[in-house]
Structures are given as structure tokens and as C-alpha cells.
Amino acid sequence: MTVQSGSVFSSGTIAIEVQGLWKRFGDKDVVQDVSLSVERGQVVGFVGPNGAGKTTTIRMLLDILKPDRGSVHILGNQLSAESQDRIGYLPEERGLYRGQKVTDLLAYLGMLKGMTKEGASARANDLLERLGMGEHAGKKISEMSRGLGQLIQFAATIIHRPSIIVLDEPFSGLDPINVRLMKDVITELRQDGVALLFSTHQMEQVEELSDKVMMINRGRVVLDDRLADIKRRYRGDALKMVVDFMPEELDGTGDVHRDGDVYEVRMLPGATPEHVLRQLLDKGVAVERFEVATPRMEDIFLMLVGSGHELGADHE
Amino acid sequence: MNWGLTMNKSGIVARRELGSTLGRTSFRLMTALIPVLGLVAVIGFLVFQAVRSEGAPEEKTIGYVDATSSFDGAFEQGLVTFKPYGDEAAAIGALLDDEIDQLYVIPVNYLETGVVLEVKREERGLSIDTSSTTTLRRFLVDNLLEGAVSEYQIERVRQPVVLATLEVDESGAPVKDDPLNVAHLAFFLGLGVLIVISIMTSAGYILQGLNEEKENRIMEVLLSSVSPSQLMLGKLLGLGAAGLIQVVLWAISGVALLLLLGSGDIDLPELTLPPPVPLLLGLAYFFLGYALFGTLMAALGAITTSQRESSQISFIVIFPAVAPTWFITPMLTNPDSTLATVLTLIPFTAPVTALFRIALGAIGPLELALSMALMLGTIFLTVLLTQRLFRVYLLMYGRRPGIREMGRTLMSGR
Numbered sequence: 001m002t003v004q005s006g007s008v009f010s011s012g013t014i015a016i017e018v019q020g021l022w023k024r025f026g027d028k029d030v031v032q033d034v035s036l037s038v039e040r041g042q043v044v045g046f047v048g049p050n051g052a053g054k055t056t057t058i059r060m061l062l063d064i065l066k067p068d069r070g071s072v073h074i075l076g077n078q079l080s081a082e083s084q085d086r087i088g089y090l091p092e093e094r095g096l097y098r099g100q101k102v103t104d105l106l107a108y109l110g111m112l113k114g115m116t117k118e119g120a121s122a123r124a125n126d127l128l129e130r131l132g133m134g135e136h137a138g139k140k141i142s143e144m145s146r147g148l149g150q151l152i153q154f155a156a157t158i159i160h161r162p163s164i165i166v167l168d169e170p171f172s173g174l175d176p177i178n179v180r181l182m183k184d185v186i187t188e189l190r191q192d193g194v195a196l197l198f199s200t201h202q203m204e205q206v207e208e209l210s211d212k213v214m215m216i217n218r219g220r221v222v223l224d225d226r227l228a229d230i231k232r233r234y235r236g237d238a239l240k241m242v243v244d245f246m247p248e249e250l251d252g253t254g255d256v257h258r259d260g261d262v263y264e265v266r267m268l269p270g271a272t273p274e275h276v277l278r279q280l281l282d283k284g285v286a287v288e289r290f291e292v293a294t295p296r297m298e299d300i301f302l303m304l305v306g307s308g309h310e311l312g313a314d315h316e
Numbered sequence: 317m318n319w320g321l322t323m324n325k326s327g328i329v330a331r332r333e334l335g336s337t338l339g340r341t342s343f344r345l346m347t348a349l350i351p352v353l354g355l356v357a358v359i360g361f362l363v364f365q366a367v368r369s370e371g372a373p374e375e376k377t378i379g380y381v382d383a384t385s386s387f388d389g390a391f392e393q394g395l396v397t398f399k400p401y402g403d404e405a406a407a408i409g410a411l412l413d414d415e416i417d418q419l420y421v422i423p424v425n426y427l428e429t430g431v432v433l434e435v436k437r438e439e440r441g442l443s444i445d446t447s448s449t450t451t452l453r454r455f456l457v458d459n460l461l462e463g464a465v466s467e468y469q470i471e472r473v474r475q476p477v478v479l480a481t482l483e484v485d486e487s488g489a490p491v492k493d494d495p496l497n498v499a500h501l502a503f504f505l506g507l508g509v510l511i512v513i514s515i516m517t518s519a520g521y522i523l524q525g526l527n528e529e530k531e532n533r534i535m536e537v538l539l540s541s542v543s544p545s546q547l548m549l550g551k552l553l554g555l556g557a558a559g560l561i562q563v564v565l566w567a568i569s570g571v572a573l574l575l576l577l578g579s580g581d582i583d584l585p586e587l588t589l590p591p592p593v594p595l596l597l598g599l600a601y602f603f604l605g606y607a608l609f610g611t612l613m614a615a616l617g618a619i620t621t622s623q624r625e626s627s628q629i630s631f632i633v634i635f636p637a638v639a640p641t642w643f644i645t646p647m648l649t650n651p652d653s654t655l656a657t658v659l660t661l662i663p664f665t666a667p668v669t670a671l672f673r674i675a676l677g678a679i680g681p682l683e684l685a686l687s688m689a690l691m692l693g694t695i696f697l698t699v700l701l702t703q704r705l706f707r708v709y710l711l712m713y714g715r716r717p718g719i720r721e722m723g724r725t726l727m728s729g730r
Binding site for chain 2: 026059062063064065066081084085087089091093094095096097098099100108109111112113153156
């Protein structure tokens with residue numbers, strides 16, 4: 001079985017289009033002029049420090065909170081109760097009715113998204129099988145472990161075959177096997193053309209899954225680009241190389257550090273990797289590996305929002 | 317707003333709320349407990365009645381010693397026979413031998429003092445008063461007046477007043493005699509009690525349900541599928557239906573218990589439904605009252621952080637609902653008073669007050685229309701404001717908003 005997305009509103013490629021979103025709580029502008037877009041079949045990592053305005057932005061594009069200004073378009077149409085049904089949402093603060101049976105609960109949440117009772121029940125059983133939880137279908141939620149509860153919540157998020165999925169810290173509390181399982185399902189959904197926006201503090205997950213990254217800080221967008229372009233833009237001035245020896249003099253280079261077989265060489269302003277490589281070859285150095293060191297997302301995050309922020313749970 | 321979608325989603329929420337509430341052990345226990353307690357009370361009463369009727373012999377002989385020599389007639393007083401004795405020793409002997417049930421001694425100075433001495437066996441344990449002063453009084457009056465005055469005069473001495481009343485309007489003409497139907501009055505008073513009980517139970521479930529959803533963090537999942545107003549409407553309908561089922565079951569068991577009570581020696585008024593117009597008006601106030609107080613409870617559920625906290629402050633809502641019951645006596649004696657009119661026009665006290673006054677036929681069409689219009693307007697406003705509280709505070713965990721903060725939310729709607 002594959003996890004298919006449902007019918008869509010319009011044939012355009014943009015699934016989520018947010019323009020100039022503002023939200024003020026008391027005398028604090030929590031979200032300021034945030035714009036974002038997510039295409040069909042695209043995974044966008046939504047990152048930022050605690051209190052940056054991520055959850056508030058997500059709640060506004062789900063119509064849970066009303067923006068003070070700005071617009072949200074879902075599948076080409078203005079946000080409405082109908083378009084809400086095309087979105088699947090896994091919030092960070094999540095819970096379930098503990099006294100209810102797993103399939104009954106999934107069927108109920110599916111019906112709230114416009115499914116028939118029979119359709120929702122059948123789909124619930126299919127999803128539980130796909131997630132390896134078929135044996136738990138008739139059990140009560142209170143009998144489930146935290147990890148299984150997480151998977152049930154994920155099943156509830158996609159039960160109605162949404163065209164858009166919003167995930168807030170989707171992997172927290174999951175063991176590596178279930179993290180892999182959920183990533184596989186996310187990949188299937190992306191291949192089926194579902195647009196995914198996921199918020200996380202785990203930068204390695206962002207690098208692994210995202211086509212595009214959007215970072216906000218203090219309610220404002222500080223980064224919004226394709227992952228590859230971000231890495232290119234924030235490419236550092238460091239070179240990493242594995243060579244048989246390191247010449248004493250290399251034009252256009254500064255500090256040299258050695259970590260095992262790998263030399264890290266800092267380039268001086270104006271120098272290019274091509275110029276450094278040419279010098280190495282001209283000096284008869286055997287180059288086994290030569291690369292421009294690409295920054296990790298965590299480095300970029302710290303560079304953009306400062307190192308004073310804790311990468312922990314978000315409480316907005 | 318897409319009303320079809322709203323009603324559909326509210327209906328789904330309502331069905332779930334109804335199903336889960338009916339399945340709760342606490343709900344079932346509470347539903348069963350009231351009739352069981354009522355049954356125990358009725359059975360206890362019937363047993364007491366039976367024991368009392370067994371203990372009271374239908375025919376009784378009362379002995380007396382008359383030192384005045386004035387009481388020598390009217391021996392038969394209903395089922396009681398008075399038997400004279402010449403001296404106290406013989407009379408006491410008869411009492412001890414159970415020849416007579418009671419013994420009175422009428423002293424020589426009785427006419428001056430009115431004192432009659434009752435001679436009783438020594439009693440151990442609980443003393444139950446079995447003296448027959450009413451019968452004794454009749455025996456004494458009959459003997460004192462027989463032959464001296466007419467039968468009617470004797471009867472008037474026995475019962476000097478049988479009070480009748482005549483009401484006249486402003487022109488002095490008699491008001492049409494329309495005696496109060498006790499059964500109908502009881503019906504409306506019962507409906508008023510049901511309103512109060514409904515508020516305490518159904519609205520209590522709304523509070524409990526919302527707090528549970530906040531505490532177990534499912535609220536955000538729900539709000540990504542339904543709007544706050546759909547959620548609120550669904551809860552009001554579902555939990556209202558659960559509460560209604562509960563009070564209907566209580567009402568049915570109440571009627572059954574009354575019938576059981578009627579099977580004893582209790583005279584009950586004939587059980588009939590009131591005329592259709594007052595009945596419909598009564599039911600209208602019942603539902604309007606539930607809608608108003610249920611919505612207020614939902615608002616409380618939105619702003620409180622735990623079940624404990626919400627039950628502590630729910631008296632704010634319950635207080636105005638039950639307040640009119642404190643004024644039952646003045647309203648029954650003067651249902652057209654300014655107090656009754658004011659309580660009818662205040663939407664929070666209107667449901668119970670209006671029911672009392674409808675029962676008494678003391679509420680005019682203009683006042684009725686104004687009262688209902690004010691209630692509908694207040695319900696509309698309450699729903700609107702509660703939606704705003706829902707939208708902002710349902711996802712606020714662990715912190716109750718302050719008065720000023722809520723004021724800003726209610727004004728801005730964000």
C-alpha cells in the first residue's frame with residue numbers, strides 16, 4: 001500500500017502561499033511580515049529559535065489563529081473551512097482521547113476532516129497496517145506506549161489523504177526505527193505530490209528531508225531559500241583535503257589545521273579553491289580528496305540567530 | 317459561513333460527546349443514583365406508613381374519671397368510645413389490664429382551669445405520643461354544650477372559621493374564578509428544578525470535557541479540523557442531549573416513584589399535562605436557559621486551566637441560575653411584584669422566574685416577549701464572546717488569563 005494524497009483544489013503548483021502575515025499578542029509583535037510558499041511535492045523545513053513565531057505562524061495558516069494582517073492561500077484559494085480539510089496537522093503539543101479505541105479515534109478525526117465513517121474506518125485500518133500497528137487497532141489509547149501514541153497521531157494527520165501536511169517536531173519521542181518509518185512515509189507522500197512543511201529543532205533532519213528551508217527569528221524571516229542554494233551562499237572559506245604532504249607555502253591561504261588525515265586550510269580573501277588546487281598539483285602533491293567545506297545547517301542557524309538560543313522545545 | 321459544513325462537523329462532535337458521556341461510569345452511576353435514592357426514600361416512607369397504620373387500632377376505648385359529674389353523654393366519637401369509671405383505682409386497673417387504651421381524669425376544678433390529667437403506663441425507650449386530644453376535645457365540647465345550644469353552634473365552636481376568598485378587580489367586580497391547578501404548578505416548579513439540575517450536570521460535563529481536552533493536549537488537533545464555534549456548538553448539543561437524557565430518565569423515575577407512592581394511602585393530585593401554550597413556553601425557557609448557561613460554562617472551560625479550578629469558579633454561573641429560587645415565597649404570594657418582573661427581564665434569572673410565573677398565570681404577553689427577546693440577544697452575545705475566548709484561550713495551557721487581558725480579547729476578537 002502507498003500513502004496517497006487526495007484530490008486538490010487547483011492545478012497550480014503552489015500549495016501554501018502566505019503573504020505579509022502579522023500577529024500581535026498584547027504589545028508584542030510575535031509574527032512580523034512573514035511570507036512563505038510551499039509547492040506541491042516539496043518539503044520545507046521551518047526552523048527558528050524558541051519563541052521565534054513558528055507555532056503562531058503555523059496556527060495562522062491552519063486558521064486556528066486569525067492574523068492581524070496578511071493573507072493565506074491554500075491550493076490557490078483563500079483559507080476557509082473547506083481548505084482546512086485539505087491540511088493534515090501534527091502539532092508539537094499533542095494528545096489523544098485516552099479512553100477511546102485506536103480505530104474509533106482515527107475514524108472520528110477522519111470524519112472531522114470530511115470522511116465518511118466507513119471510509120475513515122477502512123483507511124484507519126490500512127494506515128495502522130502500513131505503520132506496523134495492525135495488532136493495536138482494537139486497543140485503547142491508554143494501552144499504547146508514548147512512541148506508539150506518536151505513530152497514531154501521525155496516522156491521524158494523514159488519514160484523510162491531505163494535499164498539505166504540517167508537522168511540528170514530528171520525530172520527537174520516536175525511536176530510530178519509527179523515525180525511519182515516518183521518514184519513509186514522508187518520502188512517499190512527497191512523491192505523491194503532497195506539500196510538507198515541518199518545523200523542527202533537529203537540523204540534521206532538516207538537511208536530510210528538506211528541499212527548502214525557511215528560518216525565522218523574532219517573528220521575522222531571516223532565511224528562505226532552497227537548501228542547496230543556502231549551503232552555496234553560506235559556503236565558508238575553508239578547504240578540506242587529504243594529501244600526501246602539505247607544502248609549507250601556499251599562496252592565498254592562512255591557518256592550516258590537521259585532524260587525522262584531513263587538513264583544513266583557511267583561504268585568504270580573494271583566493272579561490274581553483275587557485276589553491278592548481279598550486280598543490282604544480283608542487284607535485286598527490287591529492288586524494290579536495291573539497292570546499294560546506295557549512296552544516298546548525299552552523300548557519302547559529303550564525304543567523306546567534307548562539308544564545310537554546311535548541312530545545314518551543315513554547316510560543 | 318458554510319452552515320451545512322458547520323452543522324455536519326458540529327453533529328460529528330455532538331455524537332462523539334454524547335456517546336462518550338453515556339459510556340462514562342460516573343454518568344451511569346449518577347443517573348442511577350438519584351432514582352435509587354428516591355426509591356429507597358419512597359419504600360422507607362411506605363414502610364413507615366404501614367408500621368404506623370398497624371400500630372394505630374381502628375377502634376379505641378378511652379376511659380375517664382369525671383370528678384365534675386358533667387360528662388355523661390356523647391360517648392361515641394367516631395371509632396373512639398369513651399367509658400366512664402367511678403374512681404381512679406378501678407380506671408387504672410382497667411388501663412393496666414388493657415381493657416382501655418387511654419385514661420383521662422377530669423378534676424373537680426376543670427371548668428375553671430381546663431386541666432385534664434392523662435394517666436399513662438410507665439414507658440421505657442422512645443416515647444411515642446398516642447394521646448387523642450382532638451377526640452377528647454370533641455367529647456368535652458359535645459358534653460358541655462349539648463342541650464344548651466343548637467347543633468350548628470356546637471359545630472361552630474368545634475370549627476369557628478372556614479375561610480373563603482373573593483378577588484375583585486379595580487371596578488369592584490369579582491375576578492373570574494380560576495383555581496390554581498396544583499399539579500400544573502408542580503409541573504412548572506419541577507421544570508424550574510430541572511433547569512437548575514441541567515445546568516449543574518450538562519454544563520458541568522462541558523467544563524469537564526473542555527478541561528480534559530486541554531489537559532491531554534488534543535485540543536490543537538481538534539481545532540485544526542473544526543472551528544471554535546463548531547466545537548462549541550457540537551459540545552453544547554452533545555452534552556446537552558446527554559444531560560437531557562439524564563433528566564428525562566430522572567423525570568420518568570420520578571413519575572414512577574409518585575405512582576408507587578400513590579399506591580399507598582397518600583392522596584396525590586391528578587397527574588395531567590398543562591395546556592399547550594404554557595407548556596411550550598415552559599419548554600422554550602428550559603432550552604433558552606440551557607443554551608445560555610451552557611455557553612457560559614463553555615466560556616469558563618476555555619479560560620480555566622484544570623477541572624479543579626473550573627469547578628471552583630463555576631458558582632459564578634450557577635449562582636444567578638438558582639438565585640430566583642430564594643424568592644419563591646414572595647413570588648408565589650405576589651407574582652406581579654416589581655421583584656418578579658425584574659427577575660423575569662434579567663436573562664440570567666429569567667428561566668426559573670418565568671417558569672414560576674407561567675405556572676401562576678401571572679406573566680403578560682408583552683413582558684413574555686421582552687423577556688425572551690432579551691434572552692435571545694444575550695445568548696447571541698454570549699456565543700459571540702465565548703467564540704472569541706475559545707479561539708484565543710483553548711490553546712493556552714497552564715495559565716489563566718487576567719481580567720484585563722480577557723477584556724482586550726473580548727473587545728478585539730483576536
